[in-house]
Amino acid sequence: MRVGAGSWAAPCYCRRMKMTGCRRGLRLCLLLLALVGPGGALQNVTAQLFGAEAYGTLVAFGDFNSDKQTDLFVLRGGNELIIFLADQKEPYFKPRIKLPMKSLGVTITSVVPGDYDGDSQMDVLLTTWAQNHGRDELSVFIFWGHNQTLDLNHKTKLNKTFHDEPLVMDFNGDLIPDVFGVTNDSNLFLTTSPNSQSVQFETWINTDGNFSTTGESKEMPSGVKVVGQSVFADFDGDGQSEHLLPVCEDKTCQKSAIYLTKLGLDQWIPVLQDFRNKETLWGFVPYQNDRSSTEISFPITLHIGDYNMDGYPDALAILTNTSGSNQQAFLLENVPCNNVSCKTARRMFKVFWELLDLNQIKDAVVATFFDIYEDGILDIIVLSKSYSNGDFAIHTLKNNFEADAYFVKVIVLSGLCSNDCPRKITPFGVNQPGPYITYTTVDANGYLKNGSAGQLSQSAHFALQLPYNVLGLGRSANFLDHLYVGIPRPSGEKLIRKQEWTAIIPNSQLIVIPYPHNVPRSWSAKLYLTPSNIVLLTAIALIGVCVFILAIIGILHWQEKKADDREKRQEAHRFHFDAM
Numbered sequence: 001m002r003v004g005a006g007s008w009a010a011p012c013y014c015r016r017m018k019m020t021g022c023r024r025g026l027r028l029c030l031l032l033l034a035l036v037g038p039g040g041a042l043q044n045v046t047a048q049l050f051g052a053e054a055y056g057t058l059v060a061f062g063d064f065n066s067d068k069q070t071d072l073f074v075l076r077g078g079n080e081l082i083i084f085l086a087d088q089k090e091p092y093f094k095p096r097i098k099l100p101m102k103s104l105g106v107t108i109t110s111v112v113p114g115d116y117d118g119d120s121q122m123d124v125l126l127t128t129w130a131q132n133h134g135r136d137e138l139s140v141f142i143f144w145g146h147n148q149t150l151d152l153n154h155k156t157k158l159n160k161t162f163h164d165e166p167l168v169m170d171f172n173g174d175l176i177p178d179v180f181g182v183t184n185d186s187n188l189f190l191t192t193s194p195n196s197q198s199v200q201f202e203t204w205i206n207t208d209g210n211f212s213t214t215g216e217s218k219e220m221p222s223g224v225k226v227v228g229q230s231v232f233a234d235f236d237g238d239g240q241s242e243h244l245l246p247v248c249e250d251k252t253c254q255k256s257a258i259y260l261t262k263l264g265l266d267q268w269i270p271v272l273q274d275f276r277n278k279e280t281l282w283g284f285v286p287y288q289n290d291r292s293s294t295e296i297s298f299p300i301t302l303h304i305g306d307y308n309m310d311g312y313p314d315a316l317a318i319l320t321n322t323s324g325s326n327q328q329a330f331l332l333e334n335v336p337c338n339n340v341s342c343k344t345a346r347r348m349f350k351v352f353w354e355l356l357d358l359n360q361i362k363d364a365v366v367a368t369f370f371d372i373y374e375d376g377i378l379d380i381i382v383l384s385k386s387y388s389n390g391d392f393a394i395h396t397l398k399n400n401f402e403a404d405a406y407f408v409k410v411i412v413l414s415g416l417c418s419n420d421c422p423r424k425i426t427p428f429g430v431n432q433p434g435p436y437i438t439y440t441t442v443d444a445n446g447y448l449k450n451g452s453a454g455q456l457s458q459s460a461h462f463a464l465q466l467p468y469n470v471l472g473l474g475r476s477a478n479f480l481d482h483l484y485v486g487i488p489r490p491s492g493e494k495l496i497r498k499q500e501w502t503a504i505i506p507n508s509q510l511i512v513i514p515y516p517h518n519v520p521r522s523w524s525a526k527l528y529l530t531p532s533n534i535v536l537l538t539a540i541a542l543i544g545v546c547v548f549i550l551a552i553i554g555i556l557h558w559q560e561k562k563a564d565d566r567e568k569r570q571e572a573h574r575f576h577f578d579a580m
Contacts, residue, residue: 055389063429066122110127272348303366379399411469415517484501
């Protein structure tokens with residue numbers, strides 16, 4: 001009877017234990033939800049990355065020492081360039097290379113890393129202006145990289161004076177960056193302004209290696225008074241780039257908006273017009289075009305990146321409230337369109353007002369994305385005016401996005417050499433403008449999904465574009481069915497230089513070496529895997545199950561051993577009775 005009673009009591013005891021475990025599990029789930037909510041989505045890691053060196057103006061990214069880790073280019077005092085090299089120990093970025101320009105009597109306005117002589121070593125292009133000249137008279141210096149360092153005496157000064165910061169692009173398709181801009185003896189404008197009240201845009205298409213205009217110029221959106229910096233991204237995930245334009249509809253930017261257009265579309269579509277948070281109205285910060293001032297002024301711009309890896313690029317923008325008492329960086333999330341005005345675009349921006357660590361940074365002047373830990377998740381870097389000596393303070397925020405979405409990270413190198421580089425230099429570490437990446441895959445619901453991105457399409461006015469592209473794939477763990485990489489081609493060449501790779505593993509980094517340029521089937525790609533959190537969780541679950549099974553086996557073995565010992569004692573006792 002005791003055995004029977006015990007068999008009935010055990011389930012009741014188990015049910016009581018389950019109820020207690022459920023209550024504890026519920027409390028644990030609520031705690032975890034609180035931690036991964038908007039307030040815990042970002043983590044300030046500035047001290048771990050920079051230590052006491054977190055100040056200056058971040059101007060560019062690039063792998064200067066060819067170790068497959070992205071380094072940071074920072075200006076201090078307006079006339080000194082410092083390259084922070086990535087390291088494996090804290091602080092993870094250390095100021096290793098310094099290029100002082102004070103002796104030349106110039107102020108640095110922009111920095112564009114790249115391989116300008118084709119030796120597979122990174123050089124650095126600087127635009128500068130002298131105090132005895134106007135702000136529209138810029139000189140261009142190229143400092144030649146040698147043995148992963150820069151020398152003030154090893155440079156070339158272009159014999160042209162530029163009216164504005166030039167665009168670095170591969171014009172002739174040799175995968176060596178060229179300098180494209182407006183000089184004293186040229187009159188080519190891609191953004192034209194026939195009068196001071198109107199801005200027009202012209203699109204020039206590279207057809208068979210030759211540039212030609214698509215037709216009539218496109219007027220700026222109606223009612224716009226201030227035009228920001230154009231940005232190009234695959235906003236709606238259709239595999240083609242769209243033109244995003246931040247604007248103000250009054251001189252003081254009390255009423256701001258972001259418009260979208262693309263090739264073949266004759267209208268501007270508003271994708272963000274609601275800048276009101278509760279009772280506070282926000283807007284873009286107007287560009288201070290004071291040519292007599294030495295203070296750095298940032299244009300109205302968007303910095304693009306897929307923050308949540310859903311396959312649709314988000315943006316970072318600097319906004320100020322209408323009273324002018326606060327200026328902050330905000331995340332603009334790319335979400336499905338929910339109003340009539342953006343129906344044609346199918347997507348829209350929504351301001352993410354509540355991101356705790358981002359909201360705590362006051363007087364922000366610029367914000368951009370950066371993969372700090374090289375794990376495929378885009379983190380955030382913000383510059384603010386809070387530093388004491390006149391330089392900007394640098395803030396780095398780790399993105400703790402834990403939805404376990406997938407991505408593929410692609411970087412295309414120059415392909416000027418592969419395994420036979422001169423002086424046995426590895427071909428990594430050159431910022432290459434011009435390549436374009438597209439992919440097709442199937443999402444979690446079985447629908448076809450496209451995506452695309454250009455590599456280093458802009459270089460002027462603190463574009464702060466990364467030398468690689470992180471393409472979000474959402475929560476689909478499927479292989480990429482097709483990934484295409486195309487590079488520029490010389491004038492007159494009709495054959496498209498494009499190569500396809502199939503069955504690319506998600507959460508991987510693909511380094512493409514297009515060598516030789518004119519034989520795409522011979523291009524090579526190196527694949528590096530980045531395990532996702534689900535792999536770690538699966539491993540932990542597997543280990544836990546194994547430990548649990550071993551514990552059960554041990555308990556059963558111990559019980560069996562006790563039963564055997566008891567049976568042996570009974571047998572011995574029975575033997576003595578028989579003997580008597």
